[in-house]
Amino acid sequence: MSDDASGDPLEDARQTFVRSWGALGTSWGVSRTMAMIHALLLVSDVPLSTDEVMAELGASRGNANTNLRELVGWGLVRRVIVEGERREYFEAEKDVWTIFCTIARERKRREIEPALALLESCLAGTKGLRSAKAKAFHKQLTELAQFVQTANSVLERISASEQSKVIPAILKWLK
Amino acid sequence: MSDDASGDPLEDARQTFVRSWGALGTSWGVSRTMAMIHALLLVSDVPLSTDEVMAELGASRGNANTNLRELVGWGLVRRVIVEGERREYFEAEKDVWTIFCTIARERKRREIEPALALLESCLAGTKGLRSAKAKAFHKQLTELAQFVQTANSVLERISASEQSKVIPAILKWLK
């Protein structure tokens, strides 16, 4: 069950989507399994259990468990408890805007802020130097830092906004 | 030469910057060496030869060559020929805004557009289906596709704009 070319067009499309999304994920620095689980939950209309995820993707329990937990850690997936069931179920946040904001926030925290810290520290370490080389170095890093800082603020501002306020503005600006 | 803790604060800062930037690069899906070479060229006030890059980073010729070529392919680094020298030199684009636009364009081409294509194809494959499940699937993918498409357009629009037009607008909006 749920193999390739099942004959059911919907099932086929799901499979294709989930697998290809997993493949694409790797180029964004997300592990294949994690991307696949996320895709799977995204297009599932009901919450899935660890076992269902395992079955659907052919992944091991450990792998499924780890990646589900990580997705919960990113805030992209919620644990849901089903009345009368002991087993835990998982569902993905479905709203695309919310997903975007969550990812933006997390990447900001995990990747942009460390970069900023690095830049600041390198700048601090060369603050007093007066040689031409030092000045050039300082200037380049300053520009970089300023840009990253701006990007950071933009992401922060955007992801703190209401979708209904931002999207229309963007669409208008695009035109 | 050019080891850790050389005693020269500028050299130390450069080393720190280059190495740490390399480390950070991996979490953005860029290989360590490539990120390091880019960082190195970014803060170098003169173009560097393959051999200088090798020496500075302790990388092999093959590795240096491959990554330099790749950086040229991304449009982040230019080959420069020095009058009377046979050897090729490399210099990085220094302007941060230009760098941003280049990266945005490339990632768009390499990563966003394939994702869009995937989404479109999955949508096409389920167009006629009328079951509730199919509709839900279709709706979810449509929302995702729309969002990605918008993001794509935004990147395109921004990276085609003049820095002088965009940055002030952004700064004003941020306030």
Added chain:
DNA sequence: CAGCGGTTTCGGAAAGTATCGAAAGTCATG
């Protein structure tokens, strides 16, 4: 057309990650 400075390619080694599968842990319940 041989020698030389320089670049590119390539097979194999090494490093780094993701994944598995089994064992250990947790927790409500009878």
Added chain:
DNA sequence: CATGACTTTCGATACTTTCCGAAACCGCTG
């Protein structure tokens, strides 16, 4: 407090990516 249902952890393994070093290549010049 023992049991069974489920979750988490963890060492070993498989796979992917990166990197090295040497060999092949290229084009100029004498």
